Amino acid sequence: MEKEKNPGLVQFRGVMKRFGDVLAVEKTDLDIPEGSLVTLLGPSGCGKTTLLRMVAGLETPTEGDIYIKGNRINDVPIHKRNLGMIFQNYALFPHKTIFDNVAFGLKYRNIPKDQIKEKVSRALEMVRLPGVENRMPSQLSGGQQQRIALARAIVIEPDVLLMDEPLSALDENLREEMRLEIDNIQRMLGVTSIFVTHDQREALSMSDKIVVMEGGRKQQEGGPEEVYNNPANHFVADFLGHSNFVDGVIQSRDGDGYRVKLEDGNELMAEGGDWREGDAVEVVVRAQKLDIVPRDSHQTDDAVNCFFGKIKERSYMGGEVSYFVELENGTVLHVIGIVKTKPFRRGDPVAVTAPPRHCKLLRKES
Amino acid sequence: MKRLSGWSLIKIYTVLIYVWMFTPIVAVVLLSFNSQQFGSFPMEGLSFRWYVKLSQNASILDAFKNSLVLGSLTSIMTTAIAIPAAMAFVRYDFIGKEALNTLLLAPIMIPEVVLGVALLIFIRWLQQPKSFALLLIGHVVLTLPYVLLVVQARLVGIKRVYEEAAQTLGASPLQTFWAVTFPLLAPAIFAGMLFSFTISFDDVTATLFWATAQNQTVPVKIFGMLRDSISPEINALGAVMIFLTVSLPLAAGYISRRFARGSGA
Numbered sequence: 001m002e003k004e005k006n007p008g009l010v011q012f013r014g015v016m017k018r019f020g021d022v023l024a025v026e027k028t029d030l031d032i033p034e035g036s037l038v039t040l041l042g043p044s045g046c047g048k049t050t051l052l053r054m055v056a057g058l059e060t061p062t063e064g065d066i067y068i069k070g071n072r073i074n075d076v077p078i079h080k081r082n083l084g085m086i087f088q089n090y091a092l093f094p095h096k097t098i099f100d101n102v103a104f105g106l107k108y109r110n111i112p113k114d115q116i117k118e119k120v121s122r123a124l125e126m127v128r129l130p131g132v133e134n135r136m137p138s139q140l141s142g143g144q145q146q147r148i149a150l151a152r153a154i155v156i157e158p159d160v161l162l163m164d165e166p167l168s169a170l171d172e173n174l175r176e177e178m179r180l181e182i183d184n185i186q187r188m189l190g191v192t193s194i195f196v197t198h199d200q201r202e203a204l205s206m207s208d209k210i211v212v213m214e215g216g217r218k219q220q221e222g223g224p225e226e227v228y229n230n231p232a233n234h235f236v237a238d239f240l241g242h243s244n245f246v247d248g249v250i251q252s253r254d255g256d257g258y259r260v261k262l263e264d265g266n267e268l269m270a271e272g273g274d275w276r277e278g279d280a281v282e283v284v285v286r287a288q289k290l291d292i293v294p295r296d297s298h299q300t301d302d303a304v305n306c307f308f309g310k311i312k313e314r315s316y317m318g319g320e321v322s323y324f325v326e327l328e329n330g331t332v333l334h335v336i337g338i339v340k341t342k343p344f345r346r347g348d349p350v351a352v353t354a355p356p357r358h359c360k361l362l363r364k365e366s
Numbered sequence: 367m368k369r370l371s372g373w374s375l376i377k378i379y380t381v382l383i384y385v386w387m388f389t390p391i392v393a394v395v396l397l398s399f400n401s402q403q404f405g406s407f408p409m410e411g412l413s414f415r416w417y418v419k420l421s422q423n424a425s426i427l428d429a430f431k432n433s434l435v436l437g438s439l440t441s442i443m444t445t446a447i448a449i450p451a452a453m454a455f456v457r458y459d460f461i462g463k464e465a466l467n468t469l470l471l472a473p474i475m476i477p478e479v480v481l482g483v484a485l486l487i488f489i490r491w492l493q494q495p496k497s498f499a500l501l502l503i504g505h506v507v508l509t510l511p512y513v514l515l516v517v518q519a520r521l522v523g524i525k526r527v528y529e530e531a532a533q534t535l536g537a538s539p540l541q542t543f544w545a546v547t548f549p550l551l552a553p554a555i556f557a558g559m560l561f562s563f564t565i566s567f568d569d570v571t572a573t574l575f576w577a578t579a580q581n582q583t584v585p586v587k588i589f590g591m592l593r594d595s596i597s598p599e600i601n602a603l604g605a606v607m608i609f610l611t612v613s614l615p616l617a618a619g620y621i622s623r624r625f626a627r628g629s630g631a
């Protein structure tokens with residue numbers, strides 16, 4: 001029988017960090033389930049790294065407690081935490097061979113020499129770099145160095161694998177490959193992992209859970225689809241993907257949805273949430289969720305959430321096209337459409353439809 | 367003659383300065399091979415007789431031994447102090463850090479005469495006699511700033527992330543120092559030791575105050591010999607000193623560069 005997974009292998013309880021006057025991380029509660037890969041996602045300076053470094057012991061929380069496997073680790077020194085950490089710039093020891101780099105953690109764990117050798121060569125095979133034991137780090141490419149760093153971190157069988165933007169120093173084309181590598185190895189070993197990134201594609205593609213952060217505060221926490229499809233606030237909607245935002249006021253309830261009076265004078269049907277007449281809201285629609293058709297082929301005039309306008313800008317991105325459509329009342333919508341026949345050109349008259357279930361309502365933030 | 371202005375003048379001036387600085391050194395080295403008692407140019411014959419005489423002069427050999435022992439001990443002690451001090455200054459924050467750093471670096475800015483007298487007054491106040499220990503302490507104080515600066519500069523360049531990686535992998539702070547920081551710091555430590563040795567080896571001014579008759583160093587000995595004779599032996603001794611103080615750092619530079627290439631860093 002498989003052992004029950006611990007839903008909070010790493011637990012943050014009211015963790016806060018201040019550097020002098022700078023509040024890097026606000027009081028945060030967070031659980032990292034055993035065996036999962038959790039991503040801390042947010043723009044630069046939002047406190048991701050600080051949160052990660054507090055798990056490693058490289059920073060001390062100003063307030064709050066961190067638990068690993070139920071044990072409070074605030075006062076456990078770094079070297080006794082049994083964690084693997086991967087840094088942005090690899091941080092391989094430049095004066096040591098690849099073997100000595102990978103074996104480094106094992107040397108402090110009272111493991112016999114022959115076993116060290118075996119473990120190192122197995123770890124190198126796992127990252128698909130067998131036989132590089134005797135080279136120096138400077139003789140390897142960036143991508144290879146990061147794979148060695150991965151081998152060095154997993155060979156000690158850490159309780160938690162911590163990764164701080166491990167792909168951001170790599171070339172664009174290597175990044176995808178390395179991401180898959182990390183993803184595969186993480187799943188194969190089932191090691192609980194915390195992954196820090198500012199890249200939403202990385203986060204969406206490999207995470208079991210995404211924690212979106214901004215200004216030192218956790219904004220939303222959930223599976224990739226949930227975070228992407230049901231953003232909790234303006235920031236999350238804006239940071240993940242391309243969204244259109246229009247302010248409005250709830251006019252009335254209408255079946256499952258709400259009739260919203262937009263500030264540009266249009267009316268729109270939206271779904272979800274629990275609102276009262278007169279509530280100030282913000283309507284969010286993803287650029288990909290808007291349908292765009294030529295104006296003259298548009299069928300019925302009474303279709304809901306249908307707006308007419310002209311193509312103002314377009315950029316062809318191969319496979320899909322990004323349009324900015326200027327509506328008759330001046331509002332500009334961002335629409336990303338899949339190219340089926342031929343893309344619209346600048347100035348073409350079009351009809352844009354926003355299906356009500358893709359129109360999300362957020363409380364207007366003042 | 368419009369061309370002889372500006373840069374040309376500066377060039378000529380520079381060359382003259384160098385000639386003025388190096389002529390005595392060249393003269394000393396040349397005259398050390400002179401076969402005559404009283405040197406004059408053109409030299410009348412080439413010989414090693416002053417070197418032979420030098421190697422038979424017990425008091426000079428004694429001074430040489432003193433200089434070597436003093437220089438070696440100074441460089442070891444200075445480095446042993448400079449490494450932890452540099453670690454503290456670069457890697458940690460503590461109250462009074464700036465003040466302590468300034469204090470340790472101060473001997474660079476204080477004239478050696480002042481330093482020499484100050485230390486003498488200090489041991490007078492402690493009611494201690496002049497001794498080899500005093501000389502050693504004096505040289506450590508004198509050379510510490512240089513070693514400290516070299517080691518600190520290198521330490522700033524060693525990214526903290528290496529130490530952090532080592533610690534997350536299970537090395538204690540002390541183990542991290544020996545396994546990661548020290549090897550990366552080694553070229554600077556080596557350079558610092560040599561720096562310290564050479565400064566100690568050819569210091570005159572401060573050493574004149576601190577040395578006793580029993581523990582004279584070579585430069586002090588030369589200084590003494592110059593006062594009451596002008597034996598050509600001094601030229602030979604001078605040539606040896608020049609050779610050592612120039613070749614040692616050059617050799618060190620060469621070795622440390624090979625060392626750095628070997629480690630791939």
Ligand SMILES: Nc1ncnc2c1ncn2[C@@H]1O[C@H](COP(=O)(O)OP(=O)(O)O)[C@@H](O)[C@H]1O
Pocket residue numbers: 019022023024042043044045046047048049050051
């Ligand atoms: N050692 C430090 N000293 C002072 N301020 C810091 C330090 N580390 C981080 N900060 C500040 O804390 C905030 C969060 O930083 P960080 O966690 O590195 O963000 P991220 O990794 O999301 O880019 C930033 O405003 C940053 O300037």
Ligand SMILES: [Mg+2]
Pocket residue numbers: 045048049050
């Ligand atoms: Mg960061």
